[in-house]
Amino acid sequence: xxxxxxxxxxxxxxxxxxxxxxxxxxxxxxxxxxxxxxxxxxxxxxxxxxxxxxxxxxxxxxxxxxxxxxxxxxxxxxxxxxxxxxxxxxxxxxxxxxxxxxxxxxxxxxxxxxxxxxxxxxxxxxxxxxxxxxxxxxxxxxxxxxxxxxxxxxxxxxxxxxxxxxxxxxxxxxxxxxxxxxxxxxxxxxxxxxxxxxxxxxxxxxxxxxxxxxxxxxxxxxxxxxxxxxxxxxxxxxxxxxxxxxxxxxxxxxxxxxxxxxxxxxxxxxxxxxxxxxxxxxxxxxxxxxxxxxxxxxxxxxxxxxxxxxxxxxxxxxxxxx
Amino acid sequence: xxxxxxxxxxxxxxxxxxxxxxxxxxxxxxxxxxxxxxxxxxxxxxxxxxxxxxxxxxxxxxxxxxxxxxxxxxxxxxxxxxxxxxxxxxxxxxxxxxxxxxxxxxxxxxxxxxxxxxxxxxxxxxxxxxxxxxxxxxxxxxxxxxxxxxxxxxxxxxxxxxxxxxxxxxxxxxxxxxxxxxxxxxxxxxxxxxxxxxxxxxxxxxxxxxxxxxxxxxxxxxxxxxxxxxxxxxxxxxxxxxxxxxxxxxxxxxxxxxxxxxxxxxxxxxxxxxxxxxxxxxxxxxxxxxxxxxxxxxxxxxxxxxxxxxxxxxxxxxxxxxxxxxxxxxxxxxxxxxxxxxxxxxxxxxxxxxxxxxxxxxxxxxxxxxxxxxxxxxxxxxxxxxxxxxxxxxxxxxxxx
Amino acid sequence: xxxxxxxxxxxxxxxxxxxxxxxxxxxxxxxxxxxxxxxxxxxxxxxxxxxxxxxxxxxxxxxxxxxxxxxxxxxxxxxxxxxxxxxxxxxxxxxxxxxxxxxxxxxxxxxxxxxxxxx
Numbered sequence: 001x002x003x004x005x006x007x008x009x010x011x012x013x014x015x016x017x018x019x020x021x022x023x024x025x026x027x028x029x030x031x032x033x034x035x036x037x038x039x040x041x042x043x044x045x046x047x048x049x050x051x052x053x054x055x056x057x058x059x060x061x062x063x064x065x066x067x068x069x070x071x072x073x074x075x076x077x078x079x080x081x082x083x084x085x086x087x088x089x090x091x092x093x094x095x096x097x098x099x100x101x102x103x104x105x106x107x108x109x110x111x112x113x114x115x116x117x118x119x120x121x122x123x124x125x126x127x128x129x130x131x132x133x134x135x136x137x138x139x140x141x142x143x144x145x146x147x148x149x150x151x152x153x154x155x156x157x158x159x160x161x162x163x164x165x166x167x168x169x170x171x172x173x174x175x176x177x178x179x180x181x182x183x184x185x186x187x188x189x190x191x192x193x194x195x196x197x198x199x200x201x202x203x204x205x206x207x208x209x210x211x212x213x214x215x216x217x218x219x220x221x222x223x224x225x226x227x228x229x230x231x232x233x234x235x236x237x238x239x240x241x242x243x244x245x246x247x248x249x250x251x252x253x254x255x256x257x258x259x260x261x262x263x264x265x266x267x268x269x270x271x272x273x274x275x276x277x278x279x280x281x282x283x284x285x286x287x288x289x290x291x292x293x294x295x296x297x298x299x300x301x302x303x304x305x306x307x308x309x310x311x312x313x314x315x316x317x318x319x320x321x322x
Numbered sequence: 323x324x325x326x327x328x329x330x331x332x333x334x335x336x337x338x339x340x341x342x343x344x345x346x347x348x349x350x351x352x353x354x355x356x357x358x359x360x361x362x363x364x365x366x367x368x369x370x371x372x373x374x375x376x377x378x379x380x381x382x383x384x385x386x387x388x389x390x391x392x393x394x395x396x397x398x399x400x401x402x403x404x405x406x407x408x409x410x411x412x413x414x415x416x417x418x419x420x421x422x423x424x425x426x427x428x429x430x431x432x433x434x435x436x437x438x439x440x441x442x443x444x445x446x447x448x449x450x451x452x453x454x455x456x457x458x459x460x461x462x463x464x465x466x467x468x469x470x471x472x473x474x475x476x477x478x479x480x481x482x483x484x485x486x487x488x489x490x491x492x493x494x495x496x497x498x499x500x501x502x503x504x505x506x507x508x509x510x511x512x513x514x515x516x517x518x519x520x521x522x523x524x525x526x527x528x529x530x531x532x533x534x535x536x537x538x539x540x541x542x543x544x545x546x547x548x549x550x551x552x553x554x555x556x557x558x559x560x561x562x563x564x565x566x567x568x569x570x571x572x573x574x575x576x577x578x579x580x581x582x583x584x585x586x587x588x589x590x591x592x593x594x595x596x597x598x599x600x601x602x603x604x605x606x607x608x609x610x611x612x613x614x615x616x617x618x619x620x621x622x623x624x625x626x627x628x629x630x631x632x633x634x635x636x637x638x639x640x641x642x643x644x645x646x647x648x649x650x651x652x653x654x655x656x657x658x659x660x661x662x663x664x665x666x667x668x669x670x671x672x673x674x675x676x677x678x679x680x681x682x683x684x685x686x687x688x689x690x691x692x693x694x695x696x697x698x699x700x701x702x703x704x705x706x707x708x709x710x711x712x713x714x715x716x717x718x719x720x721x722x723x
Numbered sequence: 724x725x726x727x728x729x730x731x732x733x734x735x736x737x738x739x740x741x742x743x744x745x746x747x748x749x750x751x752x753x754x755x756x757x758x759x760x761x762x763x764x765x766x767x768x769x770x771x772x773x774x775x776x777x778x779x780x781x782x783x784x785x786x787x788x789x790x791x792x793x794x795x796x797x798x799x800x801x802x803x804x805x806x807x808x809x810x811x812x813x814x815x816x817x818x819x820x821x822x823x824x825x826x827x828x829x830x831x832x833x834x835x836x837x838x839x840x841x842x
Contacts, residue, residue: 037735038446041743137327141349141662208440209512217335217438217666286731288513289440291663292349372781379781379809443731450744457756464760464823470809478814479758502734509730 010093019092022270023240024054026277030243033281054240058233066229073133080133081227081234084126088241091119095248096174097258097269111171116249117158120204123242124150127206127213130235131223142222145213145292149203152299153210157200159307160193163314164253173249177257187256189317193310194254196303198279201246203295205239207280209287212295247276324352327662331360335438335666338676342669346662354657356650362680369640374400374474374609377637381627382468384642385678387430390423391620392642392678393472395627398553399616401474403609403631410555412476412601417554418592419463419471421585425496426455427621428578428585431673432503435575438666439516444506451499454492461485476602486593497586504579517572521656521668524569533652534645535623536581537672540566540573547619558595559588571664571671608635620645622673644678760808761826765799765841769820772797776812776821785812790842803829803837 009015028043028051035042043050068074094116096108124146131143165171167186168179180187203210214222221227224235251272252258258268290298324347331339339360345353365384369377381396382389394416401408408416429452436444456466462485463469471477507513523533528541538545546563548556564580566573609631618625623645632638649672656668687693696704746753755761763785770787772795777785784805790796813821831837 033739036739036743038443039450039738039741039744040446041745041747044747137325141327208442211440212663215440215663217440218663220334282732282735285443285735286510286729287441288436288444288510288516289663290512290515291661293661294515373778375779375811375815376781379807379811382809383807443735447734453744460759461756462758464756464758464810465808468807468809470760470811473814478810506731506734511728 014092014095014097016089019089019241019244020237023237023244024058025051026244026247026273027054027240028052029274030277030281030284033278034285037282037285058236061233061236062230064229066231067226069135069226071135072226073135076129076133077226078231080126080130081231081238084123084130084238085234085241087119087122087126088238088245091116092241092245092248094119094173095245095269096177096252097248097265108172108174110175113161113165113171113173113176113253116173117161120242120246120249121150121154123238124204127223130227131213134223134226136226138219138221138225139223141219142213142225145219146206146223148292149206149210149212149295152296153200153203153303156196156299156303156307157204159304159311160196160200161249161253163193163307163310164190166311167314167318169318173252174257177252177259180254180256181259184256186317186321187254189314190254190310192306192313194250196307196310197250197254198276199283199303200299201250201276202280202283203299204246205243205280208284209290210295211289212292215289243277243280244273247273247280250276323347329665335669336676337434338674340674340676342657342665344657344662344665349661349663351657351660351662351665354654356654358650358676358680360680361677363677366640366642366681369637371636373607373635374637375607377640378472378474379468379470381640381642382470384644385675386467387427387675388423388620388622388625388678389468390419390471391618391625392627393470394420394554395616395618395620395625396629396640397472397474398618399614399627399629400609400631400637401605402614402616403612403629404474404606405610406475406603406605408474409476409600409603410597411480411599412603413555414592414596415477415479415481415601416472417556417559418481418589419459419469419477420554421588421592422455422459423469424585424621425582425589426452426459427673428582429455429500431578431621431670432507432575434670434673435517435571435667436513438670439513441510441513444503444510444513448503451496454496458489458492461488473602474605476600478602480601481593481596486596490590490593493586493590497583500579500582500586504576507575507579514572516664516667517575518568518570520571520664521660521671522569523652523656527655528569528652531652531655532648533623533672534648535620535673536574536577537623537649537652539564540577541569542567547617547624551617553616553618555592559591561588571667574671608633609637622646622675623648642678644675646672646675647679647681649674650679755825755827759823759825759827760810761824762803762808762829762839763801763806763810763812764822764824765801766820766822767797767799767841769818770797770799771795771818773817775815775817779811779815781809781811782807799841801839801841803839804834 011017032042043053046052046056068077094108094112128143128146131139131146164176167189168176170176206213214224224232227235248269255272258265260268324345327344327346329342329344330336331341341357343355343357344351365380369380372380378393378397381392384392429448433445433448436448459469460466462481463471463479471479523541525541525543528538528543542565544563544565549563561584564577564584566576611631611633613630616627625645626643628641629637630639653669653672657665660668772787772789774787777787782805784802786800788798788800790798810823813823
């Protein structure tokens, strides 16, 4: 029984199956919102109001021919999508989205915030490697842009995640969430940090205005130019799951987590992640893609100083509260 | 490290087949070159085998977006050859369609600029509102794209009071929306950041490289065929030539939006002052031997047709200089020392219509100076031999050149 | 109100609950305007065989064939795969034998299916 339980966690909830189902739903939600904001309909025909469209897209990709370019590094090229998906699914296990009161999330430990931030960086690195090993100029440019952007948004994101941790005096996501549940008013202190984190998440997910690495009108598919079929499907799933995990992390750290046991916890999780996805979709709709130099300028001129400011505010408030 | 990247002939940023060869140094373009000839259609040769009436519909198909521009340019040239004075009401309606076409073309361009910059919402909204003017065109001409409105001596359809009223009603909406887009385009920081200072073309360069249309006017040169050499009834309509001094893509966008607002005013004027009388006069079928050079300000710039007649009902020669061709040299200049990210924007800013500008060039052998004619089967064998050679070399070849 | 940071956002949020502008085309069809140039329809009884339409057709889509040796009777074959729907034949015909209908869904699996004969 003791072994069965973790397997169940990994495979069913909050592991693979839940993630796949929920991330495809999130993609549908994002696409539908994006379409409605543009006065379009969005996905319509697959399932009820197109809810199965992302699933259909992925099934279609799985059925397509899988091409490995002659000049590409074959082993790396094939292994990277699987690695990326595995990493992001592991990260999802750290989200404290269930039986909250007594037993914590089954792999939660003090300091897991750092681990999650670290694991969230790895898919970016894999994107770079994917671009590099495709042996294509567009992919290489895309890969280099991925890394350049990483230097822009990663530090503001870490600083933004730091401030609630400082306020709650813990590096454990679970305890940060619990702290904000006890003192919900203190959530307002982190408002700047919250928005910085959402913007940095948008950059991490490579969506407009930060879809610079795979800007289709400039460098075709960027780091994923050479990918097709199953491997591209893996990368698409990776993007969807990354969105869920990123939104879940921000919800857990800034918005008080998902209290109340299995089912209320799930309900909170869905509510809060959908809210963040709504913000992401609105940001995607309201802006145009910026250039890589503008992106780096923006993150170092605005995001990083604001994140530091947020940290100062938190330290002052912490002094006042305790 | 410098390396070469080829954008196109198939590329998401390009709507038609053209190849941009870039020499890059990191993200910066050091050298640019354009390779044409992927979508040659032989329209000029075809025109020599058709009658003048048939050629109206052929010239219409040179371009999908400025279909009325090419027919008007052709028709007014042939009218001059025929020594025919077209009906005044017909000329007014012709000008009206021309301005409606300018509206739809510029709204289309705004959307394309948004799309190339990754601003999808802007693209969706401008194209949604473009449907208004498309519907008007559909309603008064019978088709959304190929209006087939021109004929020698006037136009083919009249406009009634109901249509007049509907167009005037739609103009209010269009004016409001265009002003809104001007506001968005000038205020959205990410969008302005992408357009401003990109693709610089100084006033001197613009003149030296023979740029035309909004590309030229955005460099501060107030040159517009409608003003300089008025055709149809442009000498009777009050309007301003819109220019901008910023010499960049933002300037080109601003010029187009200003022209939209001018076009709305012109449409209103044309509809309110539509003269009574016949909308077409009868035209002869045969044309006396002569030649003519016809100019027209298409939405993309100056469009030129040269027509030579030989006394029959077919032209001896039709030469079309589409505005895109005039802007290519300026594009190369604009691309140099820019970012890769700006390639689609700079290229889209001239509003390229590649098919319109594709012409066959006969190359003589540079050594012996002799030219030769190849049959289709010879060309086929040549192509097969070439690809056999390429296949053999494939293993050693360094991608992509 | 001159919002300078995200000026497009109010418009986007306003449209979130509005009816989309998209027409669900194959399921909902919009009426075409009056005077729309659809397919060419010929009233072969009116045809006098002057061949003006054949000469004027830019796409060479019209064939007029004399049916009987003695009477002035003609049949018209429209190659709709070549037709460009310019309606020049409607303008050229001296006896007004042509008109355009409002059909706009003219796709077919084979170009031979598109040949229409009017007797």
